[in-house]
Amino acid sequence: MADKLFGTDGVRGQANRWPMTAEMALKLGAAAGRYFRRDQQDHRVVIGKDTRLSGYMIEYALTAGFTSTGMNVFLLGPVPTPAVGYLTHGLRADVGVMISASHNPAGDNGIKFFGPDGYKLSDEAEAGIQAILDEGPRLAAPENIGRARRFEDARGRYVEYAKTTFPNRKRLDGLRIVLDCANGAAYRTAPAVLWELGAEVIPIGVEPNGHNINLECGSTHPEAAAAKVLESRADLGICLDGDADRIVIVDENGKVADGDQIMGLIATRWAAEGRLSGDTLVATVMSNLGLERHLNAKGIDLKRTSVGDRYVVEEMRAGGYNLGGEQSGHIVMNDYSTTGDGLIAALQFLACMVEQDKKASELTQVFEPVPQKLINVRYEAGQAPLDTDAVQQAIADGEKALGSDGRLLIRKSGTEPLIRVMAEALDPALMDSVLDKVVTEVKRAS
Template identity: 50%
Template sequence: MGRKYFGTDGVRGRVGEAPITPDFVMRLGYAAGVTLVGREKLPAGERPAVLIGKDTRISGYLLEAALEAGFAAAGVDVMLAGPIPTPAVAYLTRALRLQAGVVISASHNPFYDNGIKFFSAGGAKLPDAVEVEIEEHLDLPMGCVDSAQLGRARRIDDAAGRYIEFCKSTFPNEMDLRGLRIALDCAHGAAYHIAPRVFHELGADVVAVGVEPNGLNINDGVGATRPEFLRQAVLVNGADIGIALDGDGDRLIMVDRQGEVYDGDKLIYVIAAARKSEGRLDGVIGTLMSNLGFEHAVGRLGVPFARAKVGDRYVLEMLHERGWKLGGENSGHIICLDRHSTGDGIVSALQVLAALKQYGRSLGEACADLVFYPQKLVNVRLPAGFDWRADQGIAAAQAQADATLGNDGRVLLRPSGTEPLLRVMVEGRDGELVERLARQIAEAVQEAVA
């Protein structure tokens, strides 16, 4: 059954426009609360309880109040954690034995966007079936329990401290970060008061940037989606390494002392190589967008590799299906299930640093066997209702390109999730061949829609 409001990562949009309006978010809280009450079989006298965390967007105050009202009307207690990273909500929901966690964030989007995403009691994204049930309740009139049954709200004063200690616990006890100078970009986001303390308390000399949120500057020229800012911070401050998070702290990009940027594929490879040498790696999950050079490098480690659909949600699903522990996206979502139940930028950075320290390597040395193949992406606009999969000309062009590349490349045709575009991606060892084949496929698409 399709979902009407939930996307791959919760409900998201521009604040003030449907569905991110106060009335809808209140009804969303109520619908989620009713779903929890119906699913949870608690002892008599106990009510379900949820944790609400948010990033630093100014609209977080508005949406937090609306969610709180909706949950209270459904008879669900609320614990308010204030600004904390998305993975902190996942951790605290599990640690406090709550029924669900809710994050108010639009991740790496500009401040004028926001969203609502949910975690289960175990700290994982809600299953599709639960989201569908919430949507069913959204389409019904909103009610309210009797006054004596209304939910209560309270703030958790030590939420940040609890999460800081959890992050530190994922770093080997016998190691520390003394002697390491880290440039740390927190994107003026949810990790601004948490990440610097984690790395400082582990012994690093931390140069923190992007730690002055004003409600409007989250992700504005900073963070994991703008690595040039971190690169300059590394070079200007003579840092040994740079770490950039996004607005809600679940995405990671790193920079070495020479200013070279390392994306998710490279960082996953560093972790994978270390885990393999320790004999505790069953396989690695990437996505359809993971570079073929990354897949081949993982193969040279003697480690199985598989691709999920784009989105950390689908990486997590495949990890659980196969019983593997490591995966992620080249965008910087990295999931280490032996450390956390979800992707976590701080925790992932600590795994990379532990691998480098254990083997006495720099990022460049750790990635020496990882050679990225050239990629060419061409976007072709599609008319409404056009079924590109059924067109024989497009299929023939793709088949010819696949045959030409053989095992030295791949072709991916993928519709955009937000625009009427077909994304034509070709990658392989030969850059000129990649360019030519991508143009040929794009031309076949254009001829088909003409």
């Protein structure tokens, strides 16, 4: 069997290096095409991408692979990841593909698959594609080779849909909004939606050149938007990431609110309106303990999953819940979208501002966070720093020291060669001490 390709969010790596090569993209497209094309009927796939230079190479290679197995390809161009999920279902496609490495640097890229229902593929489906890839797909007969064409209306359809998620007959008139699109996939769609709803939009991060996606901008670098908010005296800032499935909010004072605060606001609002299914929010183990305490005080349950929005969505679908997400800013509202959608989450936040006539700063501090700190430690390929006795002992000692007043979470990133070490405690000094000891041992083992 070949090396396992799929991680926690599709296939990802450095562009033009295994597995993100044109050759592998072609093979992967052919394997996915054969997996979804199980008879001789007409089959179609939609392919979107962000603004990375390598997106062209991967897009054309995937297209060759899909058409070689008889799939007809609709090329969407640069669109947000949630738009691919929406259009996969809306165009009755058999499979959707997003070419993006999300918040990663421009030199990386990735391939995410969506099933015909618009949701990301299950582990079982990914294993099925991997099995066909290992065996080698059967190619279509010459007369059955698929066609490919540009779908020019992709952005327009998503823009119109996104606007329908904002409260009927409400507008954003009078709001001045700094919008940071991270030089990524939403650089046209997001400004259009906010402007058409009546806002004065001050856009930044809307000049992609293939190399500047997420570069000192977007949800991973909100300081650019914060400075612009203060400079322009804006009412708030909205920061998306490279594929627009994440969001962070900057209030009028330049203070940043992460996904936990946004989820806390939406969950509290929906629960009060009777819209929160099961009175439950689904979040990951990374979400702050302060969020959990706030929700519990409101009679709202918090269910935790492994890190990754796909695990959040799986739990939401299994339990019939309609709100979930991650501290990093993935907000999943399956009443509206099949995956994290930064723009639609922003519209929910703006709806709160408009309906309650409140400033952003009055809505972004929903709860007092328990002190929490995350440190990433990079390791070399082939190493397993978490398996060493010294690291395991440091973790055990840290958990004992924190007791019931804190948490310690150590995990490998599913998308980068990083060990993520997170500590949380009511006592900041204790948190720092535990974190320092664990990080020191992880670095020694790396």
